[in-house]
Amino acid sequence: MVLKKSLAVAGLLMTMALGAQAADKVLIGAFDVGPGGNPQKFNPLTASAGFTWYNKYFNTLALYDANFERISGDLAQGWSVSPDGKAITFNLRKGVKWHDGKPFTSRDVKFTLDLVRNPDLGSVFAPRLDSVTGITTPDPQTVVLTLSEPNTPILDTLTNLMIVPEHQLSGISVKDLRNADWWRASPVGTGPFKWSKYEADQYVELVANPDYFRGRPKLDKLINRYYKDGGAAAIALQAGEIQFSYLTMDQVKESQKNGAFKVVSGASQVLNYLGFNNAEPRFKDVRVRQAMMMAIDRASIVKSLYGGQAVLGNCIYTQKQYVAGDLNPYAYNPAKARQLLAEAGWSSIKGEPLELLTYYGDQLSKDVVATLQAQLADVGVQVVPRFLDGPGFSRVVDSGRFTLVFAGGGNGPEPDTLAPLLDSAYAPPKGLNRMRVALPELDKLFDEGRQETQAAKRPEIYKNICRVTNAKLPWGPLWVSHRFGGIGNKVQNMVWTPAPGGGRYQDNAETWSIQ
Amino acid sequence: MPAFLLKRLLVSLPTFLAILALVFVLVNAAPGDPVDAFVPPGQSLSLEQKEMLRHEMGLDRPLPVRFGLWLAQVARGDLGYRYKDGEPVYRTIMSRVPATLMLTFAGLGLGAVLGVALGLVAARRPHGKLDFALSLLAYLGISGPAFLLGILAMYVFALLLGWFPTAGYATPGDGSWQDVLHHLVLPASVLSIQFIAILMRYTRSSVLEVQSQDFMRTASAKGLSRTQALLSHAFPNALIPIVTVIGANFSALIGGAVFLETVFSWPGMGTLFIDGVETRDYPLIMGITLFMAVAILAVNVLTDVIYAWIDPRISLR
Numbered sequence: 001m002v003l004k005k006s007l008a009v010a011g012l013l014m015t016m017a018l019g020a021q022a023a024d025k026v027l028i029g030a031f032d033v034g035p036g037g038n039p040q041k042f043n044p045l046t047a048s049a050g051f052t053w054y055n056k057y058f059n060t061l062a063l064y065d066a067n068f069e070r071i072s073g074d075l076a077q078g079w080s081v082s083p084d085g086k087a088i089t090f091n092l093r094k095g096v097k098w099h100d101g102k103p104f105t106s107r108d109v110k111f112t113l114d115l116v117r118n119p120d121l122g123s124v125f126a127p128r129l130d131s132v133t134g135i136t137t138p139d140p141q142t143v144v145l146t147l148s149e150p151n152t153p154i155l156d157t158l159t160n161l162m163i164v165p166e167h168q169l170s171g172i173s174v175k176d177l178r179n180a181d182w183w184r185a186s187p188v189g190t191g192p193f194k195w196s197k198y199e200a201d202q203y204v205e206l207v208a209n210p211d212y213f214r215g216r217p218k219l220d221k222l223i224n225r226y227y228k229d230g231g232a233a234a235i236a237l238q239a240g241e242i243q244f245s246y247l248t249m250d251q252v253k254e255s256q257k258n259g260a261f262k263v264v265s266g267a268s269q270v271l272n273y274l275g276f277n278n279a280e281p282r283f284k285d286v287r288v289r290q291a292m293m294m295a296i297d298r299a300s301i302v303k304s305l306y307g308g309q310a311v312l313g314n315c316i317y318t319q320k321q322y323v324a325g326d327l328n329p330y331a332y333n334p335a336k337a338r339q340l341l342a343e344a345g346w347s348s349i350k351g352e353p354l355e356l357l358t359y360y361g362d363q364l365s366k367d368v369v370a371t372l373q374a375q376l377a378d379v380g381v382q383v384v385p386r387f388l389d390g391p392g393f394s395r396v397v398d399s400g401r402f403t404l405v406f407a408g409g410g411n412g413p414e415p416d417t418l419a420p421l422l423d424s425a426y427a428p429p430k431g432l433n434r435m436r437v438a439l440p441e442l443d444k445l446f447d448e449g450r451q452e453t454q455a456a457k458r459p460e461i462y463k464n465i466c467r468v469t470n471a472k473l474p475w476g477p478l479w480v481s482h483r484f485g486g487i488g489n490k491v492q493n494m495v496w497t498p499a500p501g502g503g504r505y506q507d508n509a510e511t512w513s514i515q
Numbered sequence: 516m517p518a519f520l521l522k523r524l525l526v527s528l529p530t531f532l533a534i535l536a537l538v539f540v541l542v543n544a545a546p547g548d549p550v551d552a553f554v555p556p557g558q559s560l561s562l563e564q565k566e567m568l569r570h571e572m573g574l575d576r577p578l579p580v581r582f583g584l585w586l587a588q589v590a591r592g593d594l595g596y597r598y599k600d601g602e603p604v605y606r607t608i609m610s611r612v613p614a615t616l617m618l619t620f621a622g623l624g625l626g627a628v629l630g631v632a633l634g635l636v637a638a639r640r641p642h643g644k645l646d647f648a649l650s651l652l653a654y655l656g657i658s659g660p661a662f663l664l665g666i667l668a669m670y671v672f673a674l675l676l677g678w679f680p681t682a683g684y685a686t687p688g689d690g691s692w693q694d695v696l697h698h699l700v701l702p703a704s705v706l707s708i709q710f711i712a713i714l715m716r717y718t719r720s721s722v723l724e725v726q727s728q729d730f731m732r733t734a735s736a737k738g739l740s741r742t743q744a745l746l747s748h749a750f751p752n753a754l755i756p757i758v759t760v761i762g763a764n765f766s767a768l769i770g771g772a773v774f775l776e777t778v779f780s781w782p783g784m785g786t787l788f789i790d791g792v793e794t795r796d797y798p799l800i801m802g803i804t805l806f807m808a809v810a811i812l813a814v815n816v817l818t819d820v821i822y823a824w825i826d827p828r829i830s831l832r
Contacts, residue, residue: 179600199687200611201780201782389547
């Protein structure tokens with residue numbers, strides 16, 4: 001018995017010694033920490049976040065570059081749009097294999113798109129594919145989408161849609177597929193890494209896919225570690241236990257002098273706004289909304305609370321090409337705000353204090369909300385903050401029984417991303433326009449932008465949307481903040497940038513390495 | 516003994532049902548449901564899609580009906596499925612039990628041994644310097660919330676000193692028992708702090724009370740040293756209140772573990788429970804509640820049995 005044990009120990013030691021000789025290149029990161037993450041949810045077709053991780057083992061048809069300037073092919077080599085804009089033909093990459101060795105073909109693309117459009121799956125992408133009337137596969141390398149009307153933003157949607165294998169999933173009913181074991185036990189993709197194992201609440205391990213179409217990854221293993229508490233992940237990053245994590249601004253400040261990692265930052269592409277319930281009678285008069293904008297010292301908030309790491313927005317867009325030059329800047333002017341409120345007869349209509357709902361629970365947001373409350377009170381608008389978690393917030397706002405929210409909405413890279421939140425055709429219960437915005441001129445402009453197939457002509461349309469939202473203030477636009485990630489000093493070639501819901505850009509994970 | 520156990524079980528049953536009903540009502544009263552939790556607030560499903568999902572999950576039925584259905588299901592030995600990913604609740608809970616038991620019992624063991632030992636030390640010379648110092652530490656331990664101490668401990672012992680890993684159950688790719696033990700030390704120690712503090716105070720006062728009794732004077736009269744008298748006469752007689760405190764604090768310990776598991780990313784029932792609450796995963800929340808209630812009940816019965824064992828005057832009827 002003793003002999004057996006010592007033999008086992010000796011064997012173990014030898015294995016460890018061998019392991020040390022041919023050291024595996026392993027990168028461990030907390031890829032699902034922060035607002036872009038979707039920890040331990042593995043069905044990418046029902047997800048609205050976590051794409052950074054999904055595209056380590058799945059692929060999409062198209063992807064943005066890391067600066068979010070243009071979309072280029074991933075599983076698709078390229079595509080062409082018909083002159084009337086109602087058909088898009090995708091040419092697929094040749095020689096791509098699924099992780100189980102079967103060839104990837106146009107049938108898989110059709111299967112995935114049909115799956116997403118099936119209401120039984122409950123996918124958030126389904127409404128964005130409403131204009132698709134047909135999907136044909138003339139040959140294994142070609143997919144043709146026919147549309148009821150031109151739809152330029154559909155390419156943006158495809159940067160989110162992971163293509164899944166028909167031969168693995170066609171036997172499972174769509175209802176069962178939503179939560180099938182397959183996603184967390186043995187998913188098969190086409191990406192640079194292959195699924196290896198999942199330890200619940202601990203980590204997911206992927207191994208290099210030697211047959212990846214861009215070449216075998218330099219890393220042998222990529223591990224996604226789960227942290228229920230983002231603070232613990234930041235400490236683990238400083239201690240060198242992990243090589244990547246999302247970081248809050250406070251964590252960045254605390255760790256400025258560390259020698260373990262470097263901080264990368266970028267615009268979050270999430271517009272923070274003061275959401276007015278447009279059906280609320282007290283907000284009917286635009287002067288009330290203008291006064292509230294002028295009561296808020298946004299420049300100081302960005303400077304002192306966000307440490308300058310945010311960009312002011314005077315309309316719903318903040319990307320240069322969509323921001324018109326002739327906007328009302330709503331500069332801080334409490335005297336003017338009081339005057340506007342007096343003109344609108346605020347003292348006679350104000351009623352009960354306005355409840356300001358938010359789902360943000362971090363300290364920075366709490367400080368922001370407290371500042372908003374104080375500055376609005378200063379001009380005579382009484383606001384009472386109410387903090388809810390995500391599900392609670394959704395329930396209250398869906399019901400329509402609310403007045404004011406402090407929230408965020410992705411405003412890029414595709415400007416049409418905001419259409420479902422502001423177009424009256426998407427009014428609840430059918431859609432997501434939860435602020436009950438109803439501005440016919442805005443609806444018309446969004447339709448124009450969506451149907452414009454010439455890239456050069458689109459910015460002018462969205463500049464007009466910018467002007468309308470600046471003048472009419474269906475939302476009170478505030479700012480777009482920066483977000484941060486920390487990449488360990490031992491890591492080479494890693495590309496990361498914040499994006500709403502994470503991922504969606506070409507990060508060339510096959511070239512990532514570690515010393 | 517069997518009659519006693521049966522009686523205890525029957526007496527507990529109404530309490531048990533009341534706990535379950537209360538938790539069921541409370542989790543359902545929190546705004547938002549699993550469908551709302553399905554997607555983040557910024558980008559959501561339309562109300563129409565949500566209503567369809569609600570109907571499918573049976574969430575559109577009246578609350579009492581749903582509670583009744585759930586009880587009937589549990590009576591058949593089925594805890595249902597998680598809304599989040601469709602995994603069976605029973606299997607999910609069972610896979611987290613070992614980690615939680617390991618953490619809880621490590622905290623309990625460490626706390627009991629150190630708490631009692633320090634209590635005895637403090638009682639040896641009451642109102643001395645050592646007693647005073649220990650009392651001060653105990654107050655700090657009792658008033659410091661475990662999650663705060665957890666982050667502090669992580670900062671000092673994992674980051675600054677580098678003695679222990681920051682968080683988690685095992686190093687990915689390792690997972691040997693030494694590795695797990697190495698990960699266990701920090702959370703278990705933090706978990707035990709409050710317990711040590713409480714137990715130390717109780718042990719001290721309980722021993723001091725016993726020391727004023729006649730038989731203690733007899734013990735010193737027959738020539739036993741202070742320490743000998745303390746260990747062989749005072750301590751055994753002071754055990755009943757100590758065991759009560761250990762038993763009664765077991766539930767508090769489990770409660771502390773819930774938050775501490777989150778801080779240390781410990782893959783146990785606490786982490787699972789918080790995840791369940793965040794996603795409004797009713798079957799999971801109810802399953803864990805049921806499990807915890809059973810565990811606490813079992814510990815209470817066990818405490819009664821131990822009473823009878825350490826004090827023959829108590830009989831279980």
